[in-house]
Amino acid sequence: MQKRGGRGPMNGEMMCLTCGDVYRGVDDLDWVTPSGEKGPPPPVVRRHSDRAVRRDWVAKGYLPHCGRGHLMPGADGLGNPLLVMSLFGEKGAGKGTLLRGMERRLSSGHLIPRGISGSVRKDQEGRFDREYPDAPLESTQRATEDKPRVPIYFDVTVADRLPTQGAQTNTRRIDLAVFDTGWEDQQTEAGVALAAPFIPYTDVIVFVVPPASLALLPPEIMQPPGTVELQSPTQTERGMNVVVSRLLDADHTPDERRRRATVIIALTKCDRYVGIDSFPSDLLRDRDYGPSAPPVGSQMAAEQAQLNAFVRDAGGLQLLNRAAQINGTVSIHAISGTGADDPRRAPAPVAAPNRSLDPLVLGLLRTGAWPSGAAVTA
Secondary structure, three states: OEOOOOEOOOOOOEEOOOOOOEEOOHHHOEEEOOOOOEEOOOOOOOOOOHHHHHHHHHHOOOEEEOOOOOEOOOOOOOOOOEEEEEEEEOOOOOHHHHHHHHHHHHHOOOOHHHOEEEEEOHHHHHHHHHHOOOOOOOOOOOOOOOOOOOOEEEEEEEEOOOHHHOOOOOEEEEEEEEEEEEHHHHOOHHHHHHHOOOHHHOOEEEEEEOHHHOOOOOHHHHOOOOOOOOOOHHHHHHHHHHHHHHHHHOOOOHHHHHHHOEEEEEEOOHHHHHHOOOOOHHHHOOOOOOOOOOOHHHHHHHHHHHHHHHHHHOOOHHHHHHHHOOOOOOEEEEOOOOOOOOOOOOOOOOOOHHHHHHHHHHHHHHOOOOOOOOOOOO
């Protein structure tokens, strides 16, 4: 996890995750209100009288932008730690519904018993509601030079101990940037450089794998009668190959990749697997985030052997091996009801909505952002 919003490859610099442009610090960014009013960079508080100036600046709602006008993290100018999550998969794989489910559960307080709260950043609420409504979602559109990927920003707060532990808690804020990215952007290395400069700086890499991407599943599970699938094992493997190659080509040592990247395979539309003996059906039940439940990291770790065996039996061994090349470790998660089987119909019901929080929770665990008093590392 980066110490400052948008920190680039060199110490002290800030990088725009959308275009890759690098800046020396907050003074070099453009600070603009949602209505378009330009203003000064964040005031530095050196004496008591500066606090009023700072409050006035914050009240105006200035947001940081790069020189090309792309919104950047760090809305309050305080340099909160930044967690970057990127969802990769084909159109219709369930990326948008996974993200929508994560936002709904996070903002409604389902992680508060575990010391985590959060929501879409206030200036992003309108955009999120337009792009992720409670209705069948539009497929991810391909990024272009004129319309590159821009992340959705969240405000997340983590406590240093569980609320039930009695003692006073200390909290810290984290800027969360989430990219919803289609394989269509990653057809070539040149396409990656154009559409996804953020890939080497991603902390949580989520490969979204629906049933149609697993070649040894029964045909009626991969593509139920009367449905139209936009995914295939070949497309999934090709898209994953380009993303993994970009990460391996980045200027990171193997130790840096291990410390930085949490690699996840998110199995979506798992409600289709109800009749398959090799699928652990208990994972279609919701994850328990209550204060008396086992540590979340332990819950996730206990699921890995069964999920690994299922993916291998279903024809996903090559996907597992390729994803593991990033840093040697892949965590598999089962998410049910994350997308419509037919784009003309409503999405399947989300049978276990809390599991849409898995990528965020594991990312916070692995980066150390969730203190040991609140969770146990997976």
